[in-house]
Amino acid sequence: MDDKTNIPLTAAEMSGLWTQYMGDTIVVCMNSYFLEKVEDEEIRPIIEWTLDTAKENISIMQELFQKENFPIPIGFTEQDVNTKAPRLFTDTFFLKHLSQLAVFAMTSSCGGLTVSTRPDVVAFHKRILNKGVELQDRTRDLMLKQGIYVKPPSIPIPKGIDFVEKQHYLTGFFGKKRSINSQEITHLYLNTLINTIGKELVTGFAQTAQNEDVKQYFLRGKELAQKYIDIFSNFLTKEDLPAPVSSGSAVLNTTASIFSDKLMMFHVTAMVAAGIGYYGTALAASPRRDLGLKYISLIPEVALYVEDGANIMIKQGWMEEPPQAVDRDKLIQQ
Structure with a gap:
């Protein structure tokens, strides 16, 4: 065999x-x-x-x-x-x-x-x-x-089986919006939680980064994370649902170098790149238009942040290349 x-x-x-x-x-x-x-x-x-x-x-x-x-x-x-x-x-x-x-x-x-x-x-x-x-x-x-686990919001158990009968189910900009469904709640909760942890991480990294470009990059990431926390939390609170919140400051006051700037940059850009996938999944699971378009608007912004991080790593000589296909045109020219 x-x-x-x-x-x-x-x-x-x-x-x-x-x-x-x-x-x-x-x-x-x-x-x-x-x-x-x-x-x-x-x-x-x-x-x-x-x-x-x-x-x-x-x-x-x-x-x-x-x-x-x-x-x-x-x-x-x-x-x-x-x-x-x-x-x-x-x-x-x-x-x-x-x-x-x-x-x-x-x-x-x-x-x-x-x-x-x-x-x-x-x-x-x-x-x-x-x-x-x-x-x-x-x-x-x-x-x-x-006692520190943040559970997803709870909603009542349905009383029966229902089918969507009107296009109103998809609306989200004008007139009365339908309540968000359990799938939409789940993704809002997860993305709020991920950004909360991400904000704490980049705050600590910003405090200890040695390179000024890297420090400013993490400060920008902190602002973006807070922006997304506010966006996702607001969707939940407008539905009278609890949003995940930080239990307090997770970052202490040290500014000493702990992790290399190279490691911190790779870690943050990899986490943020994964976040793009989470937003794409949330988009597919969120039929209410205001939610879907909000995710659509965030994805290019996050992608640009990842690209800017990659440019910093390339400039510093920190970006290790993954395996690549053969460049046939270059090979032919040789």
């Missing part, structure tokens, strides 16, 4: 592995720092587990890359983090960041599973998915125990 692991990696498989490798090297750097600073002994085991998982992922991918003679990405190393630097975030932020990491892991692994062919790559993405689910369970359970 043929060994199916001997077939070449597809572009999709290369992309998924390369992206996962870059992400896991960031996870190692950040959680090494978190582990050094955490005070809550209930959070510490989750950080340790996440750190060990990321290191295991990296080892699996390195072995696979070596087998394929695939250049191992540089990613991020101990040179990109100072674990002895002063404390920047609260323990609560560590836990919320881990919860968000679980969401990203589940999302990326599902995407990888959709387009992977080789059994070893499929098995690896299944591992990422299972680990993401476990991390989500661990963080959710502890946040519930500590």
Whole structure:
């Protein structure tokens, strides 16, 4: 029987592995720092587990890359983090960041599973998915125990089955609007929550960035995150529904260099790029026109922010290239 692991990696498989490798090297750097600073002994085991998982992922991918003679990405190393630097975030932020990491892991692994062919790559993405689910369970359970978990809004259980009968269901600009439905509520809640965590992250990064362009980029990200928090929250509060709110300042007063500007830029642009996908999903699930058009208006703004971040990284020589197709025109000219 043929060994199916001997077939070449597809572009999709290369992309998924390369992206996962870059992400896991960031996870190692950040959680090494978190582990050094955490005070809550209930959070510490989750950080340790996440750190060990990321290191295991990296080892699996390195072995696979070596087998394929695939250049191992540089990613991020101990040179990109100072674990002895002063404390920047609260323990609560560590836990919320881990919860968000679980969401990203589940999302990326599902995407990888959709387009992977080789059994070893499929098995690896299944591992990422299972680990993401476990991390989500661990963080959710502890946040519930500590009373800091922000639940989505509740609405009454329907009394029966209804079908949409009028175009009024889609309107949202003039006259009386229909109430937002459960799908629309879910995405407004999720996007508010993601931007709340993102704002806390870029605030801390802005305090500790060394390069002035990077610092200003993070300050701009902080303003955008607050703008989006206000937009999504207002949709909820106008429907007399609670919006996720920060439980307090998650960022402490240190300005010492902790993470390299290179690491912080890659981390933020990757998170924001993922946010574009969340807005696209929310757009597809929001038939009320005012909601849909609001998401449409935000996507180009977020994409421009990601592009500006990429330009900073290119200027500084920080942007590691993912695998690319052959440039046939350039090859012919040679």
